Amino acid sequence: MTRLFWWVRTNSQKYLLEAVQADLAQRYLGRPPPVGRPSLQRAFWKYVFVPLYRRLPWNVKHTVIKAMPGSHHRDWSAR
Amino acid sequence: MAREIVVIGGSAAGMGAAGAAKQVDPEARIIVFTEQQDVAYSPCGIPYVHGKEIDSFDRLILQGKKFYEDQGFEIHYETIVGGINTKAHTVSVPAMGDVRYDSLVIGTGFQYERPDIPGVDLDGLYWVRDLRNAERWDQLLDGVKTAVVAEAQPIGVEMATALAHRGIETHLVDPHPWAMAEIADPDIMAPVEESWRELGVNLHFNTRLEAFLGTDKVRAVRTSDGEIAVDAVVMGTKKVPNNRLAAEAGLKLGSTGGIIVDQHMRASAPDVFAAGDAVEVPQGFTGVPVQGLSGSHAYAQGKVAGSGAAGKLRDYQPVYVPWGLVGGKWMIGGVSFGEALAGALGIPFVLGIAEGISRARYYPDFKKIRVKLLAEPGTLKLIGAQLVGGEGVKERCDFLAMAARKGLTLHDIAWMENVYSPAMGALNEPMALAAQNGLSKAR
Numbered sequence: 001m002t003r004l005f006w007w008v009r010t011n012s013q014k015y016l017l018e019a020v021q022a023d024l025a026q027r028y029l030g031r032p033p034p035v036g037r038p039s040l041q042r043a044f045w046k047y048v049f050v051p052l053y054r055r056l057p058w059n060v061k062h063t064v065i066k067a068m069p070g071s072h073h074r075d076w077s078a079r
Numbered sequence: 080m081a082r083e084i085v086v087i088g089g090s091a092a093g094m095g096a097a098g099a100a101k102q103v104d105p106e107a108r109i110i111v112f113t114e115q116q117d118v119a120y121s122p123c124g125i126p127y128v129h130g131k132e133i134d135s136f137d138r139l140i141l142q143g144k145k146f147y148e149d150q151g152f153e154i155h156y157e158t159i160v161g162g163i164n165t166k167a168h169t170v171s172v173p174a175m176g177d178v179r180y181d182s183l184v185i186g187t188g189f190q191y192e193r194p195d196i197p198g199v200d201l202d203g204l205y206w207v208r209d210l211r212n213a214e215r216w217d218q219l220l221d222g223v224k225t226a227v228v229a230e231a232q233p234i235g236v237e238m239a240t241a242l243a244h245r246g247i248e249t250h251l252v253d254p255h256p257w258a259m260a261e262i263a264d265p266d267i268m269a270p271v272e273e274s275w276r277e278l279g280v281n282l283h284f285n286t287r288l289e290a291f292l293g294t295d296k297v298r299a300v301r302t303s304d305g306e307i308a309v310d311a312v313v314m315g316t317k318k319v320p321n322n323r324l325a326a327e328a329g330l331k332l333g334s335t336g337g338i339i340v341d342q343h344m345r346a347s348a349p350d351v352f353a354a355g356d357a358v359e360v361p362q363g364f365t366g367v368p369v370q371g372l373s374g375s376h377a378y379a380q381g382k383v384a385g386s387g388a389a390g391k392l393r394d395y396q397p398v399y400v401p402w403g404l405v406g407g408k409w410m411i412g413g414v415s416f417g418e419a420l421a422g423a424l425g426i427p428f429v430l431g432i433a434e435g436i437s438r439a440r441y442y443p444d445f446k447k448i449r450v451k452l453l454a455e456p457g458t459l460k461l462i463g464a465q466l467v468g469g470e471g472v473k474e475r476c477d478f479l480a481m482a483a484r485k486g487l488t489l490h491d492i493a494w495m496e497n498v499y500s501p502a503m504g505a506l507n508e509p510m511a512l513a514a515q516n517g518l519s520k521a522r
Contacts, residue, residue, distance in 0.1 A: 002332045009334040013423070017261055020422035025256035028265040034255045035287045035303055054425065061425050062365065070333035070368035072361040074341035078394040 005068050015045035016053060082107040084388050085170055085180040087160050087324065089113030090122065091374045092186030092355025095381025096388065097152055100184075103389035110180075111154045112172065115209045118147065118154060123374050125213045126234070129220060130241030136214050163328035165348035182350045182388035185325055185338065186381055189318040189356035189371060194229070198291030203298075205313045207234055223247055223310040227300045229288055231258035235315020236271070236406045242313065243278040250307050251275070251315075252283040252300065258406065261317075264417040264451065266432075267467045274407030283307075318371045320357045335359040337370035343392045344384035352388050354380035363397040363484055364415060364462050365426070372400060401480035403473050410472035414479045416453055416463030428453040428462060431489060431517020435509030437471045439501035446470045450513040452479075452489065459488040459521060468509075475510055489514040489521070 022033030036042055053061065066072065084100050084107050086093045097109050111118065117140060124139040133139070147154050155172070162171045163185075169177040191206050193199055205216050220226075224247065228239045231253040242249040251258070257265045258272070275282060287303040291312060300307045320337045331339040331347035337359030338346050346353045355377035359368040376398065383395045403412030421428050431452045438445040446469025453463035464479045466472050482492065493515045497508035 002326075005334040006332070006336050016423040016425075017419065020419055021255055021260050023422070024265050024419060029256060029269070031256040032285055034260070035285050036254065037287065056425070058425050058427055065365070065367050065424075068334045069331070069339070070335070070361075071337070071339045071341070071359050072366045072368050074339060074345075076342045076361055076397060078342050078396070 002069070009068065011041075011045055012049065012053070015042075015050050018046070019050045019054075082181045082389065083179060084109050084182050084184070084385075085178060086111045086184045086186065086385070087163075087170065088184075088186030088188055088355070088357075089115060089118030089154065089156075090186065090188055090355065091377040092188070092357070092381035092384070093184065094119045095378040096184040096186060096352070096354060096385030099382040099385030100389040101150065101152070103386050103391045107389055109152050110178065111152060112158045112160050112170070113154065113156055114159050116156055116211050117144075117209075118156075120210050121374070122208060122210070125207055125210070126237035126241040128213070129217055129238070130244040132244070136210055136217070139210060160324060163324055163351075165328055165330070165351055168350065180350070182352065184381070184384045184388050185330075185346065185351065185353040185357060186355045186377070186384075187321045187324060187357045188377075190321045191314055192317045192319050194288055194316060196288055196290050198293065198297065201291050201293050202296040203293065203309075203311050204291065205311060207238060207313065219311065220245065220247065225307075225309050226250070226311045226313060227252055227307055227309050228313045228315045229300070230315045230317075231255070231260075232315050232317050233259060233262070233404055234318075235313070237404055238313045238315055239275065239280055240278070240405060240407055243275065243280045248279070248281070250281045250283060250300075250309075252286050252288055252302055252307075254285065254287045256284050258284075260419065262402070262417070262420070263411060263413065264419050264465050267411055267413075267417070267449065267451070267465045268406070270449075270467055271406035271409050271411060274409060278407060280407075318356060320359075320370055322357055325353065325357065333359045333368050333370075335368055335370035337368065342394045342396070343387045344380055344395055345387065350388075352384035354384040360395065361397040362415065363399045365424075366397070369398065369400065372398060373402060376400075396484075399480040399483045401476040403476050409467050409469065411465075411467045412472045412476040413465040414461075414463055414476055414483055417451070417465040418453070421453055421463060426462065427456050429456050429459065429489070429517050429521045431513040431515070431520065433509055433512035433516050435507055435512055436505045437469060438503060439499075439505055442501040445505070448472070448475075448509050450475070450509045452492070452510070452513045452517055454489045454517055454521075456521070459490060459518070460486050461488065461492065479510065489517045493518050
């Protein structure tokens with residue numbers, strides 16, 4: 001299960017970053033987006049996951065992200 | 080009977096833990112296992128020795144072996160721990176058998192992500208990590224005419240600068256459109272790129288690594304843009320937690336791959352603590368765990384873990400991640416989120432940007448500084464910052480991290496008091512100008 005959450009976070013982070021890097025590269029530098037090796041997995045994250053994620057409001061995204069396992073579910077009440 | 084505290088790892092987290100444990104319980108028996116030949120040195124300084132800014136690797140060593148012996152630490156150098164049994168409270172060490180602990184601190188650090196491409200096991204690929212290997216490589220670099228830095232993560236940025244300072248023909252290859260694209264924004268890295276070009280670094284952005292070519296030793300790098308003949312490759316890939324031991328021991332890992340800990344740096348098994356690059360801790364604004372921070376984070380976490388291991392629980396806090404490094408002739412840095420990371424997560428923000436100077440405009444050698452602040456819409460609380468400048472970046476990042484921790488807003492920063500002294504600071508503080516710019520956009 002740990003491996004699954006790691007896989008989801010690693011891939012979602014990578015492709016969400018790539019999408020915003022594409023926007024910023026164009027806006028600030030006039031450069032093309034990051035290059036990646038074409039694959040079915042890449043196509044899924046890029047063309048299905050990223051557009052869906054971007055449609056959600058931040059509070060929904062935040063709730064989903066925080067539901068993943070991690071140190072934040074342990075006691076950090078001294079903050 | 081003296082408490083027995085075992086520490087795995089002799090870097091910032093491990094030695095921070097050992098030192099704190101000794102302070103709390105001077106009678107404790109503290110046993111440190113490290114795979115390396117040294118403890119308590121600064122690996123972060125290695126690129127600067129390669130770049131000849133620092134004249135010797137010895138300068139990176141904080142204390143010699145004798146110091147730790149005299150302090151009563153039992154340090155086992157070049158010793159690999161084979162496993163952890165959290166039920167029996169033992170670690171297994173091939174040469175020693177099972178070693179019992181009352182408390183255990185895991186500070187196993189990081190390893191570099193290995194690109195999944197052919198040739199990654201060839202000789203001639205330099206993974207910058209430990210001091211002795213760096214010394215060996217420093218001699219080898221004397222004979223290197225051309226090198227590729229494979230990926231522009233922070234260590235890649237520092238090593239590209241170091242190799243160029245050394246006069247080596249340097250090629251920086253990265254699939255992203257700019258360097259450190261997962262952390263820094265393109266406008267922050269633009270001056271760094273310009274100074275790399277001045278130093279003669281060949282930049283290959285939007286370029287994928289496809290293979291390291293050679294029979295035993297690397298002789299070329301194949302990229303999506305062609306082949307580059309090389310004498311050596313410096314690996315500048317991402318750091319990932321080195322958590323094989325923790326995972327095999329059944330400790331819980333989070334979505335970052337880091338060991339799950341609480342505010343006392345306690346892992347998920349009794350009497351086991353963990354710290355440094357091996358763990359994940361919550362980010363202050365989002366609460367989302369992050370991993371792979373700086374040496375100062377590792378050291379502070381180690382202190383908390385070591386204190387707890389010796390019987391006195393202390394609290395670590397969620398992080399706001401001030402960071403900084405040198406790229407080309409510029410200092411770059413930030414706090415928590417830039418446009419790239421906030422944009423990727425989908426965190427809404429108001430942006431304030433300003434360019435200022437580090438000293439009075441008439442004082443010699445004043446440096447430009449660009450400050451970018453990100454604030455939460457509505458409350459205008461600071462959630463992130465990015466900076467590039469010739470000086471004064473570190474101090475501003477430290478201040479802005481504390482400002483974010485304490486919930487300061489653009490209003491607070493826009494009209495902050497600042498030191499004005501021609502040799503030290505300009506009339507207009509660049510952070511205040513950036514906040515004023517953000518306020519005018521938020522209206």
